[in-house]
Amino acid sequence: MDITIKGLEHSYSKGTPFERKALSNINLSIPSGTFQTIIGHTGSGKSTLIQHLNGLLKPTQGSIQIGDFKIQAGVKEKRLKALRKHVGIVFQYPEHQLFEETIEKDILFGPLNFGVPEEEAKKRAARLIQQVGLDESYLSRSPFDLSGGQMRRVAIAGVLAMKPSILILDEPTAGLDPRGRREIMDLFYRLHEEEGLTTILVTHSMEDAARFSDDILIMEKGGIALQGGPETIFSNPEALKKLSLDVPETVQFIHRLEERFTKNLPHSVFTLEAAVDAALSILQKGEENS
Amino acid sequence: MQNIIIGQYVPGQSFIHKLDPRAKLITAFLFVIIVFLANNWITYALLGAFTLLAIFVSRLPLRYIYNGLKPILLVIILTFLLHVFLTKEGPLLFDWGFLEIYEGGVKQGVFISLRLLFLIMITSLLTLTTTPIDITVGIETLLGPMKKVGLPVHEFALMMSIALRFIPTLLEETEKIMKAQSARGAQFSSGPIKERLKSIVPLLVPLFVSAFKRAEDLAMAMEARGYRGGEGRTSIRLLKWSGKDTTLFVILLLLCISLLLLRS
Numbered sequence: 001m002d003i004t005i006k007g008l009e010h011s012y013s014k015g016t017p018f019e020r021k022a023l024s025n026i027n028l029s030i031p032s033g034t035f036q037t038i039i040g041h042t043g044s045g046k047s048t049l050i051q052h053l054n055g056l057l058k059p060t061q062g063s064i065q066i067g068d069f070k071i072q073a074g075v076k077e078k079r080l081k082a083l084r085k086h087v088g089i090v091f092q093y094p095e096h097q098l099f100e101e102t103i104e105k106d107i108l109f110g111p112l113n114f115g116v117p118e119e120e121a122k123k124r125a126a127r128l129i130q131q132v133g134l135d136e137s138y139l140s141r142s143p144f145d146l147s148g149g150q151m152r153r154v155a156i157a158g159v160l161a162m163k164p165s166i167l168i169l170d171e172p173t174a175g176l177d178p179r180g181r182r183e184i185m186d187l188f189y190r191l192h193e194e195e196g197l198t199t200i201l202v203t204h205s206m207e208d209a210a211r212f213s214d215d216i217l218i219m220e221k222g223g224i225a226l227q228g229g230p231e232t233i234f235s236n237p238e239a240l241k242k243l244s245l246d247v248p249e250t251v252q253f254i255h256r257l258e259e260r261f262t263k264n265l266p267h268s269v270f271t272l273e274a275a276v277d278a279a280l281s282i283l284q285k286g287e288e289n290s
Numbered sequence: 291m292q293n294i295i296i297g298q299y300v301p302g303q304s305f306i307h308k309l310d311p312r313a314k315l316i317t318a319f320l321f322v323i324i325v326f327l328a329n330n331w332i333t334y335a336l337l338g339a340f341t342l343l344a345i346f347v348s349r350l351p352l353r354y355i356y357n358g359l360k361p362i363l364l365v366i367i368l369t370f371l372l373h374v375f376l377t378k379e380g381p382l383l384f385d386w387g388f389l390e391i392y393e394g395g396v397k398q399g400v401f402i403s404l405r406l407l408f409l410i411m412i413t414s415l416l417t418l419t420t421t422p423i424d425i426t427v428g429i430e431t432l433l434g435p436m437k438k439v440g441l442p443v444h445e446f447a448l449m450m451s452i453a454l455r456f457i458p459t460l461l462e463e464t465e466k467i468m469k470a471q472s473a474r475g476a477q478f479s480s481g482p483i484k485e486r487l488k489s490i491v492p493l494l495v496p497l498f499v500s501a502f503k504r505a506e507d508l509a510m511a512m513e514a515r516g517y518r519g520g521e522g523r524t525s526i527r528l529l530k531w532s533g534k535d536t537t538l539f540v541i542l543l544l545l546c547i548s549l550l551l552l553r554s
């Protein structure tokens with residue numbers, strides 16, 4: 001499902017002394033199957049933006065089109081539940097949404113709400129609990145006995161179990177250990193590829209943004225500051241610096257290598273392995289020449 | 291969710307904002323008592339005038355107050371209807387066989403609803419125009435003498451202020467969890483009643499879990515920062531009684547006397 005956002009504006013607590021404009025004039029289109037990353041400082045409106053994509057927040061101006069669902073300022077959309085079946089959101093700190101007696105029941109909550117037969121839902125739960133890095137023995141345990149990181153994984157499984165076609169991730173790995181972070185991000189990316197999902201990732205990690213994105217959106221003060229593919233975005237460190245954002249370490253490294261050896265290197269080098277290869281290629285060439 | 295005004299503080303510079311919290315607390319307290327003095331149209335009109343004046347002077351946006359009252363309006367309407375249908379006094383106004391409405395019932399209904407409305411308005415004004423800290427300091431000073439009889443005044447005041455302080459936080463948390471569960475297909479604001487009732491568990495369980503956790507964290511943080519109860523503790527806020535506060539009391543006194551004279 002393609003997503004098209006036109007002239008979106010959102011003010012919190014409209015009509016009270018606490019009114020606060022969090023988004024203004026957002027125009028954005030995300031074609032089906034894109035891995036879209038959203039970056040921006042804290043308070044720049046990232047969470048506000050993504051909550052519009054399944055009708056949790058209503059625009060105060062503008063419209064959002066998702067497939068054939070249309071959410072418009074001032075118009076009541078009656079098929080929100082149907083829309084939410086297609087758009088899964090993993091919220092910031094999703095572990096706060098756990099409530100059931102057992103982990104299995106909690107994972108089943110979403111699918112059962114959306115009318116998935118119990119048999120099928122249970123199958124999904126059994127598969128997902130492994131995919132998020134726990135094993136089936138956990139299914140019968142209470143979610144409240146788990147560590148924070150494990151709770152996070154269960155909550156993520158609970159959203160994935162709905163089999164959304166658009167998966168929205170709001171800083172899904174914040175507060176996890178580096179290894180857990182990598183595992184979870186790899187899982188999301190694998191699902192993105194295998195199931196042809198549209199993935200929207202909100203993150204503070206430039207490394208993740210560089211590795212996975214088809215397109216990067218940089219937000220500032222409720223608006224769009226920059227947008228483009230990772231190569232375009234990261235080949236312009238000056239623009240990023242102006243927004244007080246960093247380029248990924250690998251990109252920094254490549255730029256330094258280029259300066260040092262006055263050579264041009266490919267700018268699409270975002271993974272650690274690729275950076276190592278690029279460095280080796282320079283060094284080896286150097287040896288051959290000498 | 292965003293409309294709830296209970297426990298909210300709206301910063302401002304109005305006459306009422308600048309009053310000494312003690313004056314406001316005493317006024318609110320006395321008001322709750324004198325509301326019961328009113329028993330005819332003119333005394334209710336007086337109380338109404340006082341309430342409206344207070345709202346006007348506070349310079350809070352009327353629409354904000356109205357929106358905040360909406361959830362409570364239902365209770366007031368219900369109260370009204372109960373009195374209208376159940377009080378059988380005075381001349382009969384309507385008679386539809388099974389339903390009889392008497393004049394006394396209508397009068398009673400209007401009075402009781404007005405009383406409720408005034409009480410809610412004045413007490414809301416107190417929290418809307420006073421920071422939780424000021425309320426606490428006010429209560430603590432006012433109840434200060436009770437310490438001598440061994441009442442845990444400081445603890446009580448602290449409890450109050452923590453409760454006030456965390457109402458907005460809890461509402462925020464409620465909203466967040468509602469969103470997370472809605473995204474998983476729970477229905478809170480639309481759909482059949484049965485569905486909505488079922489959504490209460492997925493809302494309340496996480497809410498309680500986080501409230502307890504928050505309480506624990508707060509207690510730990512207070513202890514870590516050396517909190518040891520009220521003994522020898524001074525306040526950074528110094529209360530100052532001013533001409534404004536005396537003015538308020540004169541108005542309140544006048545209101546009291548008029549009520550006593552005019553009530554039937």
Ligand SMILES: Nc1ncnc2c1ncn2[C@@H]1O[C@H](COP(=O)(O)OP(=O)(O)OP(=O)(O)O)[C@@H](O)[C@H]1O
Pocket residue numbers: 012013020021022040041042043044045046047048049092
């Ligand atoms: N429920 C709310 N009520 C009122 N204002 C809000 C609410 N949620 C967010 N805001 C305000 O809207 C603005 C954007 O917030 P938002 O949560 O979208 O930021 P964010 O980019 O997700 O930040 P972070 O990286 O910290 O998650 C902020 O200024 C914030 O204060």
Ligand SMILES: [Mg+2]
Pocket residue numbers: 046047048092170
């Ligand atoms: Mg956010």
